[in-house]
Amino acid sequence: MNNVVQLTVPTRIAPLEARITALLGAFADHRRHGDDVFWLKENAELLNILECTGQAVAPEALARHAGFYAQAVHRLEFFPQYYRFILSLALDLEDLGMPGHEAQKMVDFAAREGLAEAELSDLQRAEARRLMTRRGVDPIRDPGLNDRLRAFCSRTKTFALPNKKAAYELTHIVYYLSEYGRRDPDLPEEAIQSLHFAGLTAFLDQNADLLAEICIALRHAGQMPPAVWTAWLEQETGAYGVVADAHASINDDYHEYLVCNWHQAVTGAPMFRKPVRDERLRFERGARAQTVLRELSQAIYGLDHRSGDWDRMRPRMEPSLSPEARDLLSVASQSSELFDAYFEGFARAGRA
Numbered sequence: 001m002n003n004v005v006q007l008t009v010p011t012r013i014a015p016l017e018a019r020i021t022a023l024l025g026a027f028a029d030h031r032r033h034g035d036d037v038f039w040l041k042e043n044a045e046l047l048n049i050l051e052c053t054g055q056a057v058a059p060e061a062l063a064r065h066a067g068f069y070a071q072a073v074h075r076l077e078f079f080p081q082y083y084r085f086i087l088s089l090a091l092d093l094e095d096l097g098m099p100g101h102e103a104q105k106m107v108d109f110a111a112r113e114g115l116a117e118a119e120l121s122d123l124q125r126a127e128a129r130r131l132m133t134r135r136g137v138d139p140i141r142d143p144g145l146n147d148r149l150r151a152f153c154s155r156t157k158t159f160a161l162p163n164k165k166a167a168y169e170l171t172h173i174v175y176y177l178s179e180y181g182r183r184d185p186d187l188p189e190e191a192i193q194s195l196h197f198a199g200l201t202a203f204l205d206q207n208a209d210l211l212a213e214i215c216i217a218l219r220h221a222g223q224m225p226p227a228v229w230t231a232w233l234e235q236e237t238g239a240y241g242v243v244a245d246a247h248a249s250i251n252d253d254y255h256e257y258l259v260c261n262w263h264q265a266v267t268g269a270p271m272f273r274k275p276v277r278d279e280r281l282r283f284e285r286g287a288r289a290q291t292v293l294r295e296l297s298q299a300i301y302g303l304d305h306r307s308g309d310w311d312r313m314r315p316r317m318e319p320s321l322s323p324e325a326r327d328l329l330s331v332a333s334q335s336s337e338l339f340d341a342y343f344e345g346f347a348r349a350g351r352a
Contacts, residue, residue, distance in 0.1 A: 013275055020050065021061035025278035028064040031250050040085040043068075045258055047092035052180035053265040057096045069093055069102060076106050083115045084124070087131045095134075107135040116140055122148050123169050126176040149173045153191035159198040160345025162293055167198040167210055174217035181220040181266070192223055196338040197345070203229055204332050205291045208236040209256040212263040219266050228335035233263055239286025242274040248282035257283040292325040292332075300347055308344035 032039035116128035116139035177185035202211035215225040299317040
């Protein structure tokens, strides 16, 4: 017989709980050492995503952090400068099912020592309050804190320009005010507009990490992100490569991988769909279209007379843009009903 039928067998992916177990092991034991502050950061980020999305975590997975947890109080006392990372880890471990009450001791110690009083920014004070109130202690007796946070969010012109630091702070304010989607953050309409402006910049920059955080923040604020952004993030999440390699560099795209999968969970889609192993892993994003931000800024800056009117400026700018940039800009302009208002700020016509 010459006719041979070839069957394509789909890749077998372990159940979600098993994937989470492998992922926790990979971050706990195979990327960094436990005495590295970046170990604290990476593991705190992963555990926070699991806790705030309500994932089931097997006891054996949590046991990978048993050594850290047993020494958590001592570590906090010796490294109080890292108290937010250490507290976050202990709180999430307990809330995910780790037996024990060490987090309460740590919160009480942080309150006695006034660790939150060392914070210079309202954002850090809000994070400290969010962490410590999970065990009944409010270290920030400042009735004006939430008003100042909302005022920062409501200054829309801040977010009509590329400013990654401000945009990330915007998203985290929404996380803390909403308790990661558990309550209404009571945002003014201007703050919602700021999220759209920051999202448009992130989309034009093809920054999946930031755009995922913005879409999550919009959902925590009771808003539905533009479908174009959500579809692009789903595509980007599916394009990630997870490579097991004992010698792999840890300067990779792990954070973007985690945040994009967090976004998937928030939308109700499956998360961590890539096969993962309890080994040294490298996270690599897929090929990505070029950013349009630089071309767009240069096109606007080069005009003698510029306007904040998108319909008037578009035909004047497009000849100087690459075909790829024109295509991406066209998609972005249709993705949000606030694009015209966004462009008015981005064009900086009043400063010409």
